[in-house]
Amino acid sequence: MKLKQWLLPILMTIFVVVLVAAFYSASWFGEQYTLRAEPFDPFDPFYGEYVMLQYPDLNAAGSTYEGDVYFTLTEGPDGFAVIDEISYDPFFGAISGYSYGNRLTAPQLEQFYVEQGLGPQLESAVDLQVTIDVAPWGIIRPVSIAEREE
Amino acid sequence: MEFERKLAQWRDEGFIDQTAVDRIKAFEKGQPQKKKIPLLLLIGLIFFALAVFSFIAANWQAIPELLKVALVLGLMWLFYVIAYFSEKKHFGQPILFRLLGLAMFGASILVTAQTFHFSLSNSVLPWAIFIAALAHYFQWRHLAYVLVIFVFGIFTLTSFLPNTNWVEWGIFVAISFAWFHFSKDDAPKILSWMLLFFSGLLMWDLVSYSSPFWPIWTLFALVLLLFLVPTGKQKLLSPLYLIFGAVMLIVYLALRGETEMSLVDLNWPESIALAAAGLGVLFLAYSRFRDIIWISILGAMGFLLFDDTAIALALVAEVSALAYLIIAQRQNRPLAPGFIYFILVQFVIYVIYAWERLDMSLFFLIGALLLFALSAAAWWLNRKREGAAS
Numbered sequence: 031m032k033l034k035q036w037l038l039p040i041l042m043t044i045f046v047v048v049l050v051a052a053f054y055s056a057s058w059f060g061e062q063y064t065l066r067a068e069p070f071d072p073f074d075p076f077y078g079e080y081v082m083l084q085y086p087d088l089n090a091a092g093s094t095y096e097g098d099v100y101f102t103l104t105e106g107p108d109g110f111a112v113i114d115e116i117s118y119d120p121f122f123g124a125i126s127g128y129s130y131g132n133r134l135t136a137p138q139l140e141q142f143y144v145e146q147g148l149g150p151q152l153e154s155a156v157d158l159q160v161t162i163d164v165a166p167w168g169i170i171r172p173v174s175i176a177e178r179e180e
Numbered sequence: 181m182e183f184e185r186k187l188a189q190w191r192d193e194g195f196i197d198q199t200a201v202d203r204i205k206a207f208e209k210g211q212p213q214k215k216k217i218p219l220l221l222l223i224g225l226i227f228f229a230l231a232v233f234s235f236i237a238a239n240w241q242a243i244p245e246l247l248k249v250a251l252v253l254g255l256m257w258l259f260y261v262i263a264y265f266s267e268k269k270h271f272g273q274p275i276l277f278r279l280l281g282l283a284m285f286g287a288s289i290l291v292t293a294q295t296f297h298f299s300l301s302n303s304v305l306p307w308a309i310f311i312a313a314l315a316h317y318f319q320w321r322h323l324a325y326v327l328v329i330f331v332f333g334i335f336t337l338t339s340f341l342p343n344t345n346w347v348e349w350g351i352f353v354a355i356s357f358a359w360f361h362f363s364k365d366d367a368p369k370i371l372s373w374m375l376l377f378f379s380g381l382l383m384w385d386l387v388s389y390s391s392p393f394w395p396i397w398t399l400f401a402l403v404l405l406l407f408l409v410p411t412g413k414q415k416l417l418s419p420l421y422l423i424f425g426a427v428m429l430i431v432y433l434a435l436r437g438e439t440e441m442s443l444v445d446l447n448w449p450e451s452i453a454l455a456a457a458g459l460g461v462l463f464l465a466y467s468r469f470r471d472i473i474w475i476s477i478l479g480a481m482g483f484l485l486f487d488d489t490a491i492a493l494a495l496v497a498e499v500s501a502l503a504y505l506i507i508a509q510r511q512n513r514p515l516a517p518g519f520i521y522f523i524l525v526q527f528v529i530y531v532i533y534a535w536e537r538l539d540m541s542l543f544f545l546i547g548a549l550l551l552f553a554l555s556a557a558a559w560w561l562n563r564k565r566e567g568a569a570s
Binding site for chain 1: 241246249253256257260264281285288289292294295296297298299302308312315316319
């Protein structure tokens with residue numbers, strides 16, 4: 031059996047494993063934060079049900095910024111995450127995100143895929159919380175979504 | 181069996197004799213028998229697969245994150261293993277199983293993205309499949325991969341929008357160029373040429389200066405590719421230059437005739453530069469690649485667009501179409517592409533200049549259609565009579 035035959039599937043598997051590991055590494059090496067979140071406009075005909083999210087605490091801090099921004103999180107006095115550092119220039123450990131129209135978010139924070147049928151319930155609850163793991167180098171792994179406990 | 185009954189019938193009619201019948205029967209006996217899978221087994225397998233899939237789908241949310249990804253990756257491996265044995269033992273179509281494997285690779289990225297709530301509005305997925313399909317092509321050299329590469333190449337390009345960056349764009353162009361350069365078959369040459377052309381259009385997103393002429397610049401730049409290919413492939417590629425050039429001329433004509441062209445930055449320095457480049461292409465085409473000499477007309481586009489009535493542009497389109505047809509006729513080349521271009525030019529001119537006088541122009545259109553129908557009928561009758569005479 032020639033190795034050449036299997037090279038491509040092996041490389042493709044490694045690619046997916048690296049992709050998965052990149053997300054898991056956020057949990058292994060990173061810190062966990064809980065964000066205040068609110069849903070808006072959920073719609074996706076293809077990937078299944080998900081909730082589009084926005085984050086009031088992030089929005090408040092990022093409202094003066096517009097375009098691509100880099101930020102880190104820290105735990106606020108009430109246990110929910112707030113922005114620690116924010117800048118237009120990339121720095122190590124920063125989450126790469128963007129701010130537009132008073133809304134600050136990052137690609138992996140924008141949507142949360144949920145179990146079929148759970149979307150409307152979360153949407154009507156409005157006050158949500160999202161738990162995420164953030165790796166020291168800025169990769170995010172969203173862990174869970176729930177109604178907010180305050 | 182059916183063919184034995186037929187043979188007996190032919191023998192009884194006297195078409196063939198008994199020795200021929202015996203020889204045909206002996207030959208057919210020597211042929212390998214086709215192995216058939218029983219129909220019931222096939223139906224059973226389909227239902228079984230459906231049952232497995234619906235079981236997985238019903239329990240999707242309950243399946244642990246890693247297992248979901250592993251499941252799809254497992255399917256991918258299954259298809260590659262089947263493909264391997266299908267090639268070795270000569271059953272089924274290995275290409276089909278490899279394509280399914282490739283599709284499962286795409287699915288595994290989709291599932292990973294969903295599992296980790298990762299947005300797919302970026303270029304990760306198209307890039308991954310584009311590269312994987314390219315690797316498949318260079319290993320197995322099948323036309324199907326060429327099509328997959330092209331489709332996902334286009335996906336990759338569109339996924340760059342609206343924030344194309346030079347690094348990603350440069351890598352894409354380099355890869356497409358490498359594909360163009362290192363593939364020897366016709367289909368990959370043509371499709372990689374098209375990918376290179378379409379990446380040129382991304383200039384509108386890459387640089388803040390919005391030139392009206394990026395497609396022409398790209399086409400002129402691609403002329404340099406002809407230096408790298410052998411003469412046989414030049415013949416293959418030159419129609420592409422003509423077709424893309426012709427489409428461009430028609431699109432420019434339509435845009436100039438129907439819009440204010442306010443989105444682009446039309447200016448004299450660029451128009452002069454384009455004309456100079458057009459002259460360069462004219463010289464190059466005249467000395468080396470005579471077939472594509474027509475595209476140097478596009479060099480005049482910079483000046484033609486300043487005329488907002490589009491009459492000059494319409495004239496150029498019309499005259500070039502006619503000239504092409506006449507020359508093709510004299511050189512005994514196929515006339516169909518020239519005719520299609522000519523008709524398209526007429527349509528665009530018709531829409532630009534006759535839209536406001538639609539009632540009157542409709543009268544002429546119906547007249548023309550009637551004339552067409554009559555001449556077609558006459559031609560058909562004539563042919564029928566000639567056929568009867570011979």
